[in-house]
Amino acid sequence: MAVLIEAIHIKRKIVFEFENSPFVCLDSDITTPTARGGQTLVRLKMRNLLTSAVFEKTFKANDKFTEPDLELIPASYLYTDGDGSHFLDQESFETLTLNDEKIGNALDFLIEGALLQVHKYNGNPIGVQLPIFVELNVVYAEPGARSDSSSGGGTKLARLETGLEIRVPPFIKEGEKVKVTTETGEFSGRA
Structure with missing residues (x-):
């Protein structure tokens, strides 16, 4: 028997099934009524894992999902x-093969041999889950201005080995390895 999850217990990153499709919760907001006998409502911002469509929907607190x-x-x-x-x-x-629609922007963070998790729904691959951080080589970095210092402000553009372009501190040079956050695509530090 499938496990049932009540809408009120669905929080960020919880996966559930709705209308025969898998969804992941991106955000949840619980509204409690001020009047007696009113329904507690849960507004979920959710992403369909098959189509990547994102939308918001309101459920009763005791609605159940598998x-x-x-x-x-x-x-x-x-x-x-x-x-x-x-x-x-x-x-x-x-x-396992995934088409461009299912892979999304994940290729910006993937080099040959990179380890990750592949989502399988009913035995078929439907998407990937990247690690929180990836380490990539800088293949091009804009020259830093003379006034830039390692303690200073400002950023410059750098191109990584996957072709992804990000903003990095002025002290990062070509050939260095940097850590990038896969959720935002931002520089996170030297590797």
Whole structure:
């Protein structure tokens, strides 16, 4: 029997099934009525894991949802070609392929051999879950101005080995490895 989750217990990053599709909660807001007998309502901002569509919907606090048949499979990134992006399942050693729509902007953070998690829904790959941080090499960095110092303010543009361009502090040079936050795509420190 599937586990049931009440709407009032759905918080950020919880995965649930709604209208036969898996969703992840991005934000939740609980509204309690001031009048007696009023319904407690839960407003969920949620993303469909199959289509990546994001929307908000209001539910009664006691509405119930099932847990989706969703599993996270450890995988490594192999390559991308005309058929999509290919990953190696680290447990079964089968190749999993995701099309551009399902991969989203994840390729900005992936180099060959990178380890991550692949979402499988009902046995089919539907997306990836990146690590919180990735370490990437700087292949180009704008020259820093003379007035810039390692203690100082300002940022400059740097291009990483995946082609992603980010703002970095002035002291970062070509050839260095930097840590990037995958959620925001921002510089997080030297690696």
